[in-house]
Amino acid sequence: MPALMLAAATSLAIVPASAAPSDAARQFGARDNVTGVTISPDGKALAVIQPTAGRGAVLSIVRLDDGKGMKPILTTSGNPERLRYCRWSTNTRLVCGLYVIDMIGTSYYGYTRLFSINADGSDQKLLSARGNEYSLGIALGGGGVIDWLGEKGDGTVLMQRLAVPEVTTGRITGQTREGLMVERVDTTTLSRAMVEAPRGGVAGYVTDGRGVVRIMVRRPTTTLGQNAGRYDFLYRRKANREWLPLSTVTTSGGRSSGFVPQAVDPDLDVVYGLDATGGRTGVYSIALDGSMTKKLVFSRPDADVDELVQIGRQDRVVGASWVTDKRATAMFDPPLKQFAASLSKALPGAPLTSFVDASADEQKLVMFANADTDPGRFYLFDKTTKKLAEILPIRPQLTNVKLAQVKPVSFPAGDGTMVPGYLTLPPGSDGKNLPTIVLPHGGPWARDEWNFDWLSQFFAHRGYAVLQPNYRGSTGYGDSWFQQNGFRSWKTAVGDIDDGGRWLVKQGIADPAKLAIVGWSYGGYAALQSGTVDPTLFKAIVAVAPVTDFDLLRQEWKGDSTPQSLDETFGTRVTAEEGSPARHADRFVAPVLLFHGDRDQNVSIAESRLMASRLKGAGKSVQFVEYKGLDHQLEDDAARTDLLDRADTFLRTAMKM
Template identity: 55%
Template sequence: MNNLVRAVLLAIAMLPAAAWAQSKDAVNFGIREFIQQISLSPDGSHVAMLEPVRGRGNVLLIADMATGTTKTILGSTGNPERLRNCHWASDTRIVCNLYMIQKLAEKLPFTRMVTVNSDGTDLKVLSSHESMNALDIMQSGGAIVDWGPDGSNGSVLMTRQFVPEFSTGTHIASSQEGLGVELVDATTLRRKTVESPRPGAREYISDGHGTVRIMGVENVGSTGLNSGHYLYSYRLPGSREWKRFGELVATPTGAQGFDPYAVDRDANLVYGFANESGRSALYSVTLDGTLTRKLVLANPLVDVDGLVRIGRYRRVVGASYATDRRVTEFFDPELKKLQESLAKALPGKPLVTFLDSSADESKLLLFAGGDSDAGTYYVYDKKTHQLGEVLASRPQLAGMKLASVQPIRFPAADGTEIPGYLTLPAGSDGKNLPAIVMPHGGPGARDEWGFDWLAQFFAARGFAVLQPNYRGSTGYGDAWYQKNGFQSWRTAIGDVNDGGRWLLKQGIAAPGKLAIVGWSYGGYAALQTSVLDPDLFKAIVGIAPVTDLESVRTEAAGYTNYALVDAFIGHGPHVREGSPAQNVDRIKAPVLLFHGDQDLNVGVGESRMMASRLRGAGKQVEYVEFKGLDHQLEDDVVRAQMLDKSDGFLRTALGLPAKA
């Protein structure tokens, strides 16, 4: 694949010159993954890859696996629209999702589906066209439910958001409303309604062969607000009649009920997740009228939270969970054996994940990586037993000695053992180092063992990095999640602080050289740690942080998810006590904040408010705002600037010498 490697190196060379003004480490780690998403054509001859270029844009690149030649056929600017999720409708036709943000009365996200030939010709909009008489806006351009019947060449089973139209003295206008499903020819755009729209419909699940078997409808009631209460229906084989399946209720402390994920047509059952002894487990439920439930996989320590599917028919082949490392339990003996063999054959890359396959599953697209290896994409041919390399995830890091990641446990103040991951600078003895605690975002998430570009950057700059899975994280069951990381903030933030104290007690962190860095909820945690213990951390970096819980609630007013946000934040003294912007008087350490002005996850007003209140209280704060970027800051130049500035800020605050 020499031509592919040259194309990637060319993409690096095309970065704006400003990127190279930063430190070499900041540039290398700031460059985004060179494959954002990848898929294999049905015949296994080509791969479609979304790759970042020119700072914040991305392109769709097609690679011929036989010759190694590549061609770029689509691109987006990233301001902030970008291409996402490109898949093969046939051997020559590709369907992509285009994400964008538009300012109407408020900033709103929009998506549209587009379709194009693999040589770049015949680009068309696959989403239905909006009527000039529409009574509402169509934010969603649809999502792929399945391919056509039995994977038929070139047709797409996709959702459509139907919007009613106004009419003046005519019966031509449509009154249809809600989410439905259409079968659309990806070349001619001929479309046929497969599932009529209905208000409140949120989800349709196909059997992998083009037939919808499960439907989820949210009970929105008279308010029109999201309730998080879903009613699921199913169909018997060959029937069009909907039968009651069950309910799923989302609460601030987790979901209650059975959450269906994938239908197995041949076994006539649906796989999904439900609670088992306080933890998520994988179950199957028959779709034969008896709704017989069977426990498929559970773990006594952690949630089973991943369903492994493969190929054009999205065949269920296993499930996964994360203890110290992600573990996949394969139901398919051949894939189980192959994964074990590949993990042994690829030194330093024990995390092997099957991503896609040819239609006959004779060729498998996979990713293999580890903690100190950012990973590589491969195609494995079952017939020849050949493993062909497609591209490394971060080729710019080739030859660089990266840090290893060690699973650890540290005691919280109440004696609870908190799991986490410790990354030490390569070649370090792990003692008397400048150190960073890096709480993850979410809070409904967790860190896992593997490559982390932020942690690896700071390790390359000489810092020890601790990533705690504090109580409030997901993956460890209901009791660990508690009420959530905001309502149970004292426990969550207490665990984060105890991680910092553990670094000092173990002699890993040098006295006075301890900082905290976080993104999203992690940024909130970074700021809120000083509310509990103002003297622990000597520097704070917050990226797109939540800073005031009441303002988060207020920002949701007028949106359909208001009731869910309101319940998630809750009411009571914790709202003020758990808001760093309401407690700036307790913050002693200097603060550095970053935020994108198009952030729809955490509004940019959160950082603006925090910076203003810190300045008003006479605190040391610097705020950097990035124009045209959302929550993820998808821009190589901006990320390099952010890394470089964070490194310089921490060195100054901790009294460390400058580093080239």
């Protein structure tokens, strides 16, 4: 079995825990048993990606017609390359994507690369264009497949990639073009044919699923090369090369305004996308015949529609999805609507289902189903035989572990606004006078949903009640709820989170002496900032990869953002002064535990280092754990196990449990 090696890697040890981790920490800290499943065009084989010990992954093939089970064909170490996804280009060949964080010069950078491989593990080839000693720069993005040319089935795909100019002095072969381009690439021979020439300022293309580029998006920049906060979408009519204006989208502080194209239906000759309707987001279509006829396809008065449901090798649009208390889907395709209704009856214990992949004729469907007390499992449905078969569960190590039910709740904020969220109580608990954790989500432009969450389930298993508030600043609830985002509107967001803690005490759910707050990313920021706003409310604070100073994060973002867009995201210097917990270490009363990966590309580890230094300098109780070689998600079994074990021990010690 070949192992893919892009660069020499040194094994980096995780900071060891002070004692052997608990069984619960190992069970919940393990990564998902399956991270990807894809089905071949003929429906006769599956490709499955699973984790290996530590942070690696293995790609295996399952022939559905020979009964021999899974055959591993490729492994990646995770040091530094991570196998993110694979998809079949033919019945015998796959295209896979890698994400790598490695040293370039004196700094760590994240970059992607694509490669192809036969289903027997042979003939690995790099699909991403190679640079050379004459290249005037490095393309961190290795390109991406935008059309699988499903009807052809000959192994060619359309790829978009960034063309990097080369030195031409003394050379007649150096190329000077720069910008995003589209190529037709043979995934076996690597032969390439240009479909769209490199264009500067282009951010992406959308095809019709049949090999024709119909949409282009331009990203205007300032004279300094920074994002101007606008995206211009253009389209082509059928059998016409002229680009015509379609829509303009403006972005401000994490919220966008304008029609965002996502998928083209070549038969109806329309493009589907998301746009605002009555303060919410809905699904629209716009005709691409030159008339620009715009129609509202689907919307909800109570929630933003946030996803198009797509299926098959042509990614055709068959429905739309949104979240209220639970995620729901409206199917536009009548046969699939009937199938979805039947599936919900067949899987009563796993009401959340989604399409993962399909054979070329869509007669075989790969599905994923999960619930609050079921981490989820992949299924294969055969339309011809009407048989539904389980492929693999996501977390088999939790099969005999009783998981906690997740209940949608709402609680009053200080101004009377009802804030939605989810409450998870320990299995078998009466829900009274419990050690309790408030667990705000990251983002801040994100939201929690009703499903299995390994963090909240671990803490519930260990006897804690857990509240996950969708504070103001969360997405999915419309413009008025989003406010000015969780950074500029941090007082409202953190206020809602803290009010969630107070509500837990008033309801008798939380023992006020055993109330803690735990968060990851922005959630970690909120956990820390709560320690400056109401220092005695929470008795212990755990922050994973947190933002700790607005100006530090602003510096990380400034290379690609204008001063105006940074102001729209982070506010003024006054906002930074008031809203940065690292500047108010003297206010902390509760002990603090920090975790951070030293290759974090989302939030620099410098943020946690600053916070730890400031707290230590102020004479406060702080512990800081750095994980070597890991990024924002800490995708390593040992690291996550260690994090859970340390956090549980810390909370129990701090709250005298």
